[in-house]
Amino acid sequence: MNHRLWWRIAWRNLGRNRRRTALTASALTFGFVASVLMIGYMHGMMEELISNGTRVATGQVQIHAADYEPERSIHRTLGGREGLDVGALLA
DSSP states (O other), rough: OOHHHHHHHHHHHHTTTTHHHHHHHHHHHHHHHHHHHHHHHHHHHHHHHHHHHIIIIIOOOOOOTTTTSSTTTTSSTTTTTOOOOOOHHOO
């Protein structure tokens, strides 16, 4: 059988039960639209989180004069002088 005959049979079969075909097509459309909207919402929320975090908290770059925080040690970071295994923190 050639492909055109298969397409004709498939198209005719869709027309046999129009209500089932319409219900299936509308369910697929609803699922696709819901997925696209949810992905867009998540991307927007992620951008907003990054924007708010950098705008409200510290900004993306901080520049200070050398004597602005003289008591701050360079070793007052995560792990101190010896450093810290980040894997141990996550475990």
